[in-house]
Amino acid sequence: MSQHSPASPASPAPHAAPASPASPASHVDSSFRPATTVVAAGRPAREPGAAVNPSIVYSSTYVGDETPAPGQLVYSRIGTDAWVPFEEALAALERADQPGLLFGSGMAAITAALDLVGPGAALVVPRHAYHAALVAARVLVERCGVRLRSVDIADTDAVAAATRGEGWDADGGGPAAVVWLETPTNPMLEIADIAAVSRVAHSVGGIVVVDNTFATPLLQRPLELGADVVVHSVTKYLAGHSDVTLGAAVTSDPDLYASLRRRRTFGGAIAGPMDAWLALRGLRTLALRVERAQENALELARRLVDHPAVLAVAHPGLPDHPQHALAGEQMDGYGAILTLCPRGGAAAAARLTGAVRLWLPATSLGGVESMIERRRRWPDEARSVPEELLRVSVGIEHLEDLWADLDQALRVSQER
Incomplete structure (x- = not known):
C-alpha cells in the first residue's frame, strides 16, 4: 500500500497472527457472472470422494510445532478453516485480491474499518447512515480526537470539499484520512458516486470505505469503482434468513487487509463455526x-x-x-x-x-x-x-x- 497509512496496533509476534489459512481449491472462473459465483465459490477441493459442501469445523486450537509456518492454523481466534469458504466466496463476489474477513457482527466489521482513522485525523461520514455506525464514529471523536465531517453523501461536490478539507477550517482543515460511504444510505436511500469520491480521496492520500450491505456485491462492487474497503452486515442479504449475526470486510490492498485482520484478531470479534456455515449456505441463494x-x-x-x-x-x-x-x-x-x-x-x-x-x-x-x-x-x-x-x-x-x-x-x- 503506497499512499495510505492507516493507524494500526503494534505488529504481533510472527506466531501470533499468521497469514490467512489457505483457501480450498476454488471452482470460480473469473468469467463467471455473480449469480454463478455465489453457487460455485467456497467449495471443497474437487477430487473423487470429496464432499460437495464444506464441513462444520469445531476446534478452538490446532496441533502445531515450534515455528508455525505462515498460513498454518494455530488458534481459532486468529484463524480457522470454518471461515475460509465464506471468506473465499465473498472475495470472489467483490472481485477482491485478498481473502474476505468474517467478523462476529456487522458492527464488529464497521468498528474495525472505522479504526483505520488515526487519532486526530479527519473522517467524512454521510449525514444519513446506519445510526450505530454514526454512533461508533462519534466515539472516535470523543476518545481519539477524530474530526468528524458530516455531509450529504449524494452531493459529490460537498463530499469532495469535505475530503479536501475545503471550508472546514473550524476543525483544523486538511484532507480526510477516510471517507465513509453508504450507498444506498440507510434509511434515506441516497446514492453516492463511488468512483468520483474515490478519485478525490486518493488524490489527497485518503481511503474510501463503502458499506455495501443494501446493494450486495450482486448489484454493486465498490472495489471495481475505486473504493479501498467494503464492509457488510452479513446478517442481512448475504446470509439472508435472519438466523445469524455476522459481518465482513474485504479489500484488495494487502496492508489494509493486514490492518483489518489484526483488529479482528485482537478485538476478538470472531464468528462461530455454525454461523459461518449457515452464512455460506444462505449465500448460495x-x-x-x-x-x-x-x-x-x-x-x-x-x-x-x-x-x-x-x-x-x-x-x-x-x-x-x-x-x-x-x-x-x-x-x-x-x-x-x-x-x-x-x-x-x-x-x-x-x-x-x-x-x-x-x-x-x-x-x-x-x-x-x-x-x-x-x-x-x-x-x-x-x-x-x-x-x-x-x-x-x-x-x-x-x-x-x-x-x-x-x-x-x-x-x-x-x-x-
Missing part, C-alpha cells in the same frame, strides 16, 4: 433472493406512489429519485429497500406497523421475509429523517399478498 425481492420492491414502490394514504415514497428505481440515473450507471439493479411516509405523521406510521399481518414489524432487513419499521423510534436516528418514515425491506413472498397486506394496513393508518 443470494442471486435468486435479490432478484425476486427487488422485483417485488420496485412494483410495490410504483403502486405506493398513487396510494391515497401515502405522502411520499422513495426507491432508487423510481424515475423521480434524485439519483436514479447514477444508480442505473453504478448498480446492476435498484435493490429491495424502499421507504414510505404515510399521511398523518408518526401516529399513522405506528398504526400501520401495528396493523400488518404478513409484514413483520422488525428492525432488520435483507431476509426472505418482508419487514417494516419506523426508524425515528430509535433515539440515535438522525433528526433529519422524517418522524413518519418507514423503512421497508421487501422479501420474496408473492407480490399480491404483500400488496394486499400493505394496502389494508395503509387504510388502517388513516383511521382516527
Whole structure:
C-alpha cells in the first residue's frame, strides 16, 4: 500500500497472527457472472470422494510445532478453516485480491474499518447512515480526537470539499484520512458516486470505505469503482434468513487487509463455526433472493406512489429519485429497500406497523421475509429523517399478498 497509512496496533509476534489459512481449491472462473459465483465459490477441493459442501469445523486450537509456518492454523481466534469458504466466496463476489474477513457482527466489521482513522485525523461520514455506525464514529471523536465531517453523501461536490478539507477550517482543515460511504444510505436511500469520491480521496492520500450491505456485491462492487474497503452486515442479504449475526470486510490492498485482520484478531470479534456455515449456505441463494425481492420492491414502490394514504415514497428505481440515473450507471439493479411516509405523521406510521399481518414489524432487513419499521423510534436516528418514515425491506413472498397486506394496513393508518 503506497499512499495510505492507516493507524494500526503494534505488529504481533510472527506466531501470533499468521497469514490467512489457505483457501480450498476454488471452482470460480473469473468469467463467471455473480449469480454463478455465489453457487460455485467456497467449495471443497474437487477430487473423487470429496464432499460437495464444506464441513462444520469445531476446534478452538490446532496441533502445531515450534515455528508455525505462515498460513498454518494455530488458534481459532486468529484463524480457522470454518471461515475460509465464506471468506473465499465473498472475495470472489467483490472481485477482491485478498481473502474476505468474517467478523462476529456487522458492527464488529464497521468498528474495525472505522479504526483505520488515526487519532486526530479527519473522517467524512454521510449525514444519513446506519445510526450505530454514526454512533461508533462519534466515539472516535470523543476518545481519539477524530474530526468528524458530516455531509450529504449524494452531493459529490460537498463530499469532495469535505475530503479536501475545503471550508472546514473550524476543525483544523486538511484532507480526510477516510471517507465513509453508504450507498444506498440507510434509511434515506441516497446514492453516492463511488468512483468520483474515490478519485478525490486518493488524490489527497485518503481511503474510501463503502458499506455495501443494501446493494450486495450482486448489484454493486465498490472495489471495481475505486473504493479501498467494503464492509457488510452479513446478517442481512448475504446470509439472508435472519438466523445469524455476522459481518465482513474485504479489500484488495494487502496492508489494509493486514490492518483489518489484526483488529479482528485482537478485538476478538470472531464468528462461530455454525454461523459461518449457515452464512455460506444462505449465500448460495443470494442471486435468486435479490432478484425476486427487488422485483417485488420496485412494483410495490410504483403502486405506493398513487396510494391515497401515502405522502411520499422513495426507491432508487423510481424515475423521480434524485439519483436514479447514477444508480442505473453504478448498480446492476435498484435493490429491495424502499421507504414510505404515510399521511398523518408518526401516529399513522405506528398504526400501520401495528396493523400488518404478513409484514413483520422488525428492525432488520435483507431476509426472505418482508419487514417494516419506523426508524425515528430509535433515539440515535438522525433528526433529519422524517418522524413518519418507514423503512421497508421487501422479501420474496408473492407480490399480491404483500400488496394486499400493505394496502389494508395503509387504510388502517388513516383511521382516527
